[in-house]
Structures are given as structure tokens and as C-alpha cells.
Amino acid sequence: MPIPTPFHARTGAICESxxxxxxxxxxxxxxxxxxxxxxxxxxxxxxxLIDVSPLYKYEISGxxxxxxxxxxFTRDFSRCAVGQVRYTPWCDDDGKVIDDGTVxxxxxxxxxxxxxxxxxxxxQDCGYxxxxxxxxxxAELAALALQGPNARLILEPILQxxxxxxxxxxxxxxxxxxxxxxxxSRTGYxxxxxxxxxxxxxxxxxxxxxxxxxxxxxxxxxAGILALDIARIExxxxxxxxxxxxxxxxxxxxxxSSPFEIGLGWAVDLEKEDFVGRRALIEERRRGSAxxxxxxxxxxxxxxxxxxxxxxxxxxxxxxxxxxxxxxxxNRQIGQMxxxxxxxxxxxxxxxGMARSxxxxxxxxxxxxxTVEYQRLRAxxxxxxxxxxxxPRKRA
Amino acid sequence: MNHSPNSKRYxxxxxxxxxxxxxAAAILAxxxxxxxxxxxxxxxxxxxxxxxIFPDCQVSMGAQDAGLFLxxxxxxxxxxRLGLRWVETPALTTVFTSQGKPxxxxxDVHRTAQEIAQFSARDADRYPRFADQIxxxxxxxxxxxxxxxxxxxxLRLGDLAVWLRPALHARRLGKKAFMALLRILPMSVAxxxxxxxxxPALKAALGSTSVIGQMQGPRAPGTAFLLLYHAIHxxxxxxxxxxxxxxxxxxxxxxxxxxxxxxxxxxxxxxxxVKILIEDGRAIGVELENGERLFARATLSSLDxxxxxxxxxxxxxxxxxxxxxxxxxxxxxxxxxxxxLLSNLPQFxxxxxxxxxxxxxxxxxxxxxxxxxxYDDAKYGxxxxxxxxxxxxxxxxxxxxxxDGNHLMNINVQFTPRWLEWxxxxxxxxxxxxxxxxxxxVPELRQQILDIQLLTPLDLEREFSLSEGDIxxxxxGLDQLLFMRPIPGFPRYKMPLGDLYLCGAGAHPGGGLxxxxxxxxxxxxLRKFSAQ
Numbered sequence: 001m002p003i004p005t006p007f008h009a010r011t012g013a014i015c016e017s018x019x020x021x022x023x024x025x026x027x028x029x030x031x032x033x034x035x036x037x038x039x040x041x042x043x044x045x046x047x048x049l050i051d052v053s054p055l056y057k058y059e060i061s062g063x064x065x066x067x068x069x070x071x072x073f074t075r076d077f078s079r080c081a082v083g084q085v086r087y088t089p090w091c092d093d094d095g096k097v098i099d100d101g102t103v104x105x106x107x108x109x110x111x112x113x114x115x116x117x118x119x120x121x122x123x124q125d126c127g128y129x130x131x132x133x134x135x136x137x138x139a140e141l142a143a144l145a146l147q148g149p150n151a152r153l154i155l156e157p158i159l160q161x162x163x164x165x166x167x168x169x170x171x172x173x174x175x176x177x178x179x180x181x182x183x184x185s186r187t188g189y190x191x192x193x194x195x196x197x198x199x200x201x202x203x204x205x206x207x208x209x210x211x212x213x214x215x216x217x218x219x220x221x222x223a224g225i226l227a228l229d230i231a232r233i234e235x236x237x238x239x240x241x242x243x244x245x246x247x248x249x250x251x252x253x254x255x256x257s258s259p260f261e262i263g264l265g266w267a268v269d270l271e272k273e274d275f276v277g278r279r280a281l282i283e284e285r286r287r288g289s290a291x292x293x294x295x296x297x298x299x300x301x302x303x304x305x306x307x308x309x310x311x312x313x314x315x316x317x318x319x320x321x322x323x324x325x326x327x328x329x330x331n332r333q334i335g336q337m338x339x340x341x342x343x344x345x346x347x348x349x350x351x352x353g354m355a356r357s358x359x360x361x362x363x364x365x366x367x368x369x370x371t372v373e374y375q376r377l378r379a380x381x382x383x384x385x386x387x388x389x390x391x392p393r394k395r396a
Numbered sequence: 397m398n399h400s401p402n403s404k405r406y407x408x409x410x411x412x413x414x415x416x417x418x419x420a421a422a423i424l425a426x427x428x429x430x431x432x433x434x435x436x437x438x439x440x441x442x443x444x445x446x447x448x449i450f451p452d453c454q455v456s457m458g459a460q461d462a463g464l465f466l467x468x469x470x471x472x473x474x475x476x477r478l479g480l481r482w483v484e485t486p487a488l489t490t491v492f493t494s495q496g497k498p499x500x501x502x503x504d505v506h507r508t509a510q511e512i513a514q515f516s517a518r519d520a521d522r523y524p525r526f527a528d529q530i531x532x533x534x535x536x537x538x539x540x541x542x543x544x545x546x547x548x549x550x551l552r553l554g555d556l557a558v559w560l561r562p563a564l565h566a567r568r569l570g571k572k573a574f575m576a577l578l579r580i581l582p583m584s585v586a587x588x589x590x591x592x593x594x595x596p597a598l599k600a601a602l603g604s605t606s607v608i609g610q611m612q613g614p615r616a617p618g619t620a621f622l623l624l625y626h627a628i629h630x631x632x633x634x635x636x637x638x639x640x641x642x643x644x645x646x647x648x649x650x651x652x653x654x655x656x657x658x659x660x661x662x663x664x665x666x667x668x669x670v671k672i673l674i675e676d677g678r679a680i681g682v683e684l685e686n687g688e689r690l691f692a693r694a695t696l697s698s699l700d701x702x703x704x705x706x707x708x709x710x711x712x713x714x715x716x717x718x719x720x721x722x723x724x725x726x727x728x729x730x731x732x733x734x735x736x737l738l739s740n741l742p743q744f745x746x747x748x749x750x751x752x753x754x755x756x757x758x759x760x761x762x763x764x765x766x767x768x769x770x771y772d773d774a775k776y777g778x779x780x781x782x783x784x785x786x787x788x789x790x791x792x793x794x795x796x797x798x799x800d801g802n803h804l805m806n807i808n809v810q811f812t813p814r815w816l817e818w819x820x821x822x823x824x825x826x827x828x829x830x831x832x833x834x835x836x837x838v839p840e841l842r843q844q845i846l847d848i849q850l851l852t853p854l855d856l857e858r859e860f861s862l863s864e865g866d867i868x869x870x871x872x873g874l875d876q877l878l879f880m881r882p883i884p885g886f887p888r889y890k891m892p893l894g895d896l897y898l899c900g901a902g903a904h905p906g907g908g909l910x911x912x913x914x915x916x917x918x919x920x921x922l923r924k925f926s927a928q
């Protein structure tokens with residue numbers, strides 16, 4: 001049975017949809033209003049307030065903390081300064097991805113990690129024999145994402161001890177709002193201008209109230225997971241257990257993926273000191289990866305034509321779909337589209353998927369499966385570069 | 397003894413000069429390799445060595461019996477030519493019933509049957525057939541002692557060839573006996589013995605051997621296997637593989653040392669290894685306490701797998717699945733050692749003319765329920781308040797071990813968990829319990845004691861680098877044997893790193909004064925070298 005987050009007294013009260021999801025054992029609102037559209041548009045046009053407390057959070061501290069994070073993660077943290085955050089995957093011995101998340105360097109010898117799945121035992125075992133302490137701080141930190149073009153305008157007047165304009169993309173700072181101490185990071189899962197606020201659960205409700213009160217003139221809108229899911233697909237961001245399967249949960253070898261295969265090759269530093277999975281990843285780099293992450297844009301005209309056979313207009317849900325559908329080249333199945341959605345921003349049907357790396361190049365014409373009246377048909381699609389939208393303000 | 401190595405480069409470096417390390421070194425040196433043995437302690441032999449802990453007495457620190465020692469080592473190294481003399485005492489094991497009456501298992505099967513007849517005609521009648529089954533079944537295990545377990549699941553055809561002999565042997569058993577063996581292996585020793593006998597003391601004499609060094613009672617599955625293991629080299633009719641060495645187990649260590657040296661091995665005591673040097677995923681040598689680095693084509697560690705891989709190699713040099721498996725190896729210190737110097741021969745409840753009964757193991761354990769309860773105490777977080785004691789009086793067969801007609805008593809005190817807080821109070825409490833228990837059989841014992849040495853599992857851990865004080869370097873459960881010893885996937889004495897071999901009790905076939913892991917590991921190294 002999922003348990004409430006520290007914001008539940010507020011989120012529960014406004015959740016008209018009564019639609020909740022189990023996110024890592026916590027109750028998370030799918031959407032607050034009867035439809036998610038306003039919540040989505042808040043992300044892109046105003047400011048959305050999203051309860052992301054269910055994220056798993058870990059702290060790694062001690063004299064050998066840097067050594068441990070460099071052993072766990074594929075990126076080089078000797079080059080991560082205090083105050084910086086890095087997004088990174090982590091792998092098993094065979095170089096297959098276990099999970100992905102962000103790592104903030106709180107102090108020279110202290111890091112905070114967010115993860116989609118439970119990783120305490122893994123991190124501890126990676127640090128076996130090292131002078132480090134790994135602690136699960138999930139329940140000790142409430143987290144809010146404030147995402148959207150107005151996010152900075154809302155926070156700037158109330159945030160103390162931090163100069164928001166100076167807070168660069170993927171950096172964080174310690175500050176306070178009306179006496180509530182918090183950590184603020186210039187991060188998010190939307191590809192928009194936005195921040196994430198990390199605060200003790202006992203201040204959670206005060207912080208929520210303050211933000212709502214200060215944000216009302218800027219269109220602040222509590223948003224659920226449905227809106228977030230659309231935004232992250234537009235931003236080309238992958239999701240564990242949706243776009244790839246954690247090697248820990250895979251039932252067969254074929255279900256596992258390397259970082260190269262899920263579009264995170266840029267976050268693998270083979271030159272740095274030894275890390276878990278390095279040997280296998282060097283070998284894969286040499287041999288080439290079997291799969292690659294692709295963006296797909298489904299041809300709307302063709303989609304209309306497919307539905308027209310039954311005198312229907314395209315019956316695609318406004319929600320993002322996490323059920324994978326096959327990708328074909330001719331009659332040959334070359335991959336699967338794992339997340340797909342109608343993008344309200346682009347007014348196009350888009351998707352993220354995995355395809356056999358030898359069989360696709362950007363711009364290739366492919367097709368994806370569409371089910372109409374219980375019949376499996378195909379609609380034309382194109383392989384495109386990710387992300388689908390890359391707003392200048394994302395990094396501003 | 398304390399000297400530094402003559403060279404920087406060797407064919408093989410062996411870490412630890414216990415019996416397995418010395419056996420490996422001797423076999424390697426005999427094949428013409430340049431071998432260096434490095435021992436942290438000032439003396440050789442590890443837990444099988446002896447020290448002058450009492451004035452003018454060389455006392456075996458941990459070992460009692462050499463009955464499990466691998467015969468191939470004796471012949472291949474010519475240890476008897478080097479002065480090794482076996483002593484086969486007339487008695488194997490003597491227990492006392494709860495009424496204090498002695499029951500002795502003699503080396504001679506008929507004498508034993510006569511003895512048992514005083515308790516049960518039925519058991520006396522069955523004993524010879526039981527001895528037959530032990531002999532046949534343990535012979536199959538004896539064959540397995542020198543077999544390199546296959547690396548499952550990557551089984552290669554070549555790996556199977558070595559199984560031919562045990563397989564043929566097993567076949568010779570006949571279908572019925574072979575099925576019996578398969579059935580015995582996972583059984584509890586209590587169930588197994590209940591099927592054969594009704595006399596509690598007889599079952600205690602036979603079954604108590606199975607739990608020595610184990611953190612399990614006689615009703616635990618897999619303990620029947622250990623009964624067979626402790627009988628691997630027993631002659632027909634004997635139910636325990638027991639023989640002593642003239643001069644104590646240390647004389648065996650001396651013979652091994654001499655053999656290794658004669659074949660050109662260098663042995664340095666007082667030189668501890670702090671690190672196994674790794675380059676490109678291979679072991680290339682060792683670093684000493686003094687910072688000196690020595691290099692070798694093969695590095696053999698007789699330390700337990702956890703010490704070897706975590707302390708010397710470093711967990712960070714291992715793949716995570718290996719870290720996890722090594723972390724999970726069941727290491728359980730379950731035994732304390734009490735060595736006593738006595739003014740004269742302890743007077744057990746036997747006639748003066750019957751002192752032959754004391755020549756083997758004297759076991760304080762009247763029945764298997766006593767043994768199970770002794771274990772229950774340990775299970776619930778304390779040492780046994782009525783402990784199972786396995787006693788050897790080595791001065792009976794070699795009076796030269798102690799001066800002036802004094803006697804030594806080596807006592808293995810079973811079920812003393814390593815994880816108890818072994819402070820002075822706890823040590824004194826344990827000593828009291830053991831001496832009180834003994835005093836019920838030897839009323840004058842306390843007055844006879846001249847000197848005492850107590851080694852708790854914590855002492856064993858510190859003194860002999862045994863993780864968690866486990867004398868077997870990993871419990872001898874069915875899940876930690878053969879191709880699962882020390883961990884699944886690395887049974888061939890090779891470790892997760894190239895050119896690193898495990899040659900101690902933590903590797904197949906396991907613990908006891910066998911020399912077999914050392915012998916087998918050395919042969920693996922030789923095979924590798926001859927293939928190069």
C-alpha cells in the first residue's frame with residue numbers, strides 16, 4: 001500500500017481527479033484536474049509545481065566518497081565541483097544499466113544521489129571496504145519541482161542567500177525561503193526552465209503554501225505525473241523500466257541495455273579510473289552496440305489515413321503511452337517505440353524508442369504499429385534526432 | 397628464520413606457511429619452480445604449528461589429529477624419508493555415557509563390536525556393516541579430494557575426465573551402495589545414526605565428529621556428509637580417519653618445510669604480505685609490510701577467500717557480483733582451543749589398566765541430544781553451558797612432548813560463537829565451564845593443572861588470520877563444497893583475477909589438516925605453466 005508524501009495534506013485536498021499512482025511506494029497524483037492539459041501547459045507556459053518526493057535519495061559521505069562515486073557511476077566525478085550536479089547512469093559488472101539519476105556534490109566528501117529504483121545495497125556493496133557511509137535519505141527529504149518559464153520569477157523575490165541568475169544549469173545552492181532552509185538545484189525532468197527544491201519534510205507544507213501564494217500571479221499550477229510524462233518525452237528524457245529495463249529487473253540478457261544503447265554514451269567516461277562495468281563497456285565501444293535510442297515522429301496524415309478506413313479520426317490518447325509498440329522497416333521489425341505521446345507543443349505524435357543500431361539512421365522512413373478496431377496496422381514514421389524540443393531557456 | 401628474500405622475482409609466491417601453503421610450495425619447488433613462501437608470524441605451520449607456550453613444551457596450537465592428511469603428499473614428497481612417523485593408536489574415540497561408563501571405538505572393528513555388545517547386542521551386530529558402509533562411501537569422497545571441481549556452468553569436456561576415477565569407484569560400489577551414498581550426503585548425522593543404532597553413547601562417539609568446526613548441531617542437514625569426510629582415509633573397519641604424528645602435528649610441518657627447502661623453496665617467516673599487486677586484472681606479486689615489492693608469475697594465497705580478496709586484493713579490484721558472493725561466504729567461528737599442561741595423566745573414570753582408552757580422542761558428549769543442546773546455546777547467543785569437548789592427550793603416545801612425566805591436553809571446545817564479546821570476563825566464564833565439565837570426569841583435574849592456554853575464536857582469528865575465527869575458512873556445508881567452494885564460479889583454485897590462486901582450506905576440498913587444497917592448487921599452477 002503506497003504511503004502519502006510529505007505534501008499529501010495539500011496534494012490530497014486538491015486532487016479532483018482522485019487518480020493516484022504508486023510511485024516507488026508513495027502516492028503520486030496522476031493529475032489534479034479532470035484532464036491534465038492545463039497542468040502540461042503550466043510546464044511550458046507558466047510554472048508547474050510537481051511533488052517529486054518519491055524519488056529515491058541517497059547520501060554518500062566520508063573520506064573516500066569521491067572514490068566510491070567514481071566506482072559506481074560512469075562519469076568522472078573528480079571533475080565535478082562542489083555545487084555541481086551531474087546526470088549519470090550506473091551499470092553492473094557487465095556494463096548493463098541498472099538505473100540513472102542525478103548526483104550532486106554537496107561537499108568535497110559528500111554526494112547526494114537521486115535514483116528511480118532502490119539502490120542502497122548496491123551502493124554499499126560498491127563501497128565495501130572503503131571509508132564511506134551510504135545512507136538512504138529518501139524519507140528525510142521532501143522534494144518539489146518548480147518547472148516552467150515563470151519558475152525563476154516566482155522564486156527570485158523570496159529566495160534568500162542564493163542569486164538565482166547565477167545558479168547555472170545543473171548547479172545547486174543552499175538557501176532559504178522565509179526561514180525555511182532548503183537546497184535548490186537548477187534541474188528538472190521537463191526540458192524547461194526549472195528548479196528542484198529539497199527540504200526537510202517538517203517544512204514541506206509551509207513551503208508548498210508559500211510557493212502557491214507567491215506563484216499565483218505567475219500561473220503556478222500543481223501538476224501530476226501525466227503532464228510530467230509528456231514534457232519529459234518532448235525533452236527526449238528516458239525513463240527506467242519504460243524506455244529501458246534495469247539490468248537488475250531484466251529476466252533475460254536481451255532485456256538489458258548498455259548506456260551507449262540508451263543514448264547515454266556521452267555520460268560514459270572510459271578514460272577515468274576503473275568503475276563498475278568499465279571493462280565490458282570498453283569492449284562494447286570496440287565492437288559496437290547492438291541497439292540505439294531513437295526519436296520517432298509519426299506521420300499525422302498517414303495516421304489519419306489509417307483511421308479513415310473505419311471512418312474514424314485518429315483515436316490517440318492525449319496521455320503519454322508507456323506500452324511499447326513495434327517499429328518496422330518494410331516488413332522487418334527493427335525495434336520498439338517505448339514511450340509515445342501527442343506533443344501539445346509540437347502538435348505532432350512523437351515517441352522514444354530502441355532500434356537495432358545497424359538498421360537505422362536519422363531521417364530514415366520507418367513505420368510503427370497502430371491498433372485500430374482491434375486490428376494491428378502500421379503508420380509511417382520518421383527517425384528524428386532527440387530531443388524533440390530544445391528550448392533555449394532550458395539551460396538559461 | 398627471519399631473513400629477507402634473496403630475489404625480487406619468483407615463479408610462484410605462496411602467502412602463508414600453514415600446512416596447505418607449505419604443501420603447495422613443496423609441490424611447486426619439486427617441479428623445479430622458484431618458490432617463495434611468506435609467513436606473517438614468526439613461526440611456521442599456522443594453526444597446525446607448535447609453539448613453546450608452556451616451558452619446555454612444544455604445544456600444537458590448533459591441530460590435533462593428522463588422519464585426514466593427503467597420502468599423495470606423503471609419497472610424492474617422500475615425507476617419511478624426512479622423518480615423518482605416524483602413530484596409530486589402538487583407540488579412535490572414547491565417550492562416557494551419562495552414567496560415566498566409557499565406550500571406546502577401537503581401531504579394530506571386532507574389538508569395537510565386543511565393546512558395544514555391553515550396551516546393545518543389536519548395535520554390536522550392526523557395527524561391522526556400518527563400518528563397511530563408511531569405508532565404501534568415504535572412499536568415493538577420498539577420490540574427490542584431489543579432483544579439480546569443474547567450473548560450472550562453463551563445463552568443458554576435459555573437466556569431466558578427472559571425474560572418471562571417482563565415477564568408476566562409485567560404480568564399483570554397486571547401484572545399491574551408490575544410492576545409499578547419495579542419500580547419506582544431505583542427511584543429518586543424527587538421522588543417519590538413528591537408522592543404524594540405538595545406543596546413545598555410540599551415536600555420540602560417531603556423530604560428534606561431524607560438527608567439529610561447524611556452527612551446526614547433529615540434527616542439521618548435511619552433517620552426515622561430514623561423518624564421511626572425517627573418515628576419508630580410514631582403513632576398513634575404522635570409522636574415523638585418525639592418526640597422530642610422532643612429535644605432534646608440528647613434526648608434519650617440519651617435514652613439509654624440509655621438503656620444500658630441499659627442493660629449493662625459500663621460506664621467510666616474520667614477513668607479512670599487505671597487498672597482492674594487480675596489473676591489468678592479473679596478480680603480479682605482493683607487497684610486504686615493509687613496503688618491499690616482490691613479483692611472481694603465480695601468486696598463491698593460503699589465507700581464506702575473504703582475507704585474500706578483500707584485505708589483500710581489495711574489494712574495489714573485484715567485480716561487484718564477486719564482492720557480494722565473497723561477503724556471503726558462510727564463515728562461522730565455532731570452536732575454542734584450550735591447551736592444558738598437567739602434572740600427571742588425568743584420571744578419567746577408567747581402570748588404570750585401561751588407559752589405552754585415552755589414546756585416541758576423548759570426547760565429552762554422552763549423547764546426540766547433549767550435542768544438539770550444546771549447539772542450541774550457541775544458536776541463541778551464548779557458548780554451551782554443557783560443552784562438547786574433543787580431547788587429545790598427545791603425551792600418551794609421545795611423552796617427549798612434555799617434560800618430567802607431565803602431560804598435555806589439547807581440547808577443542810565446540811560451539812563458542814566468534815561474535816560473542818570475548819573479554820576477560822567471557823574468557824574466564826568459558827574456562828570455568830570447560831574445567832567444571834571436565835572435572836565431572838576427572839575430579840582432580842584442577843589440582844593437576846600447571847599451565848593454561850585458551851584460544852577463543854577471536855584469538856584464532858587474530859593469531860592465524862582466520863576470518864571470523866572459522867578454522868575451515870568457510871563452513872563445510874553442502875552449499876560450500878566442490879564447485880561451490882569458495883564461491884560458485886571459481887572452483888578451480890583460480891580467483892577472479894588472473895594468476896591468483898587460492899591454496900588454503902577455503903578452496904576444495906576444504907578444511908582439516910589435509911594439505912589437499914595446497915596440493916591441488918599447486919598442480920593447477922603447474923598445469924597452467926606447462927600450457928604456456
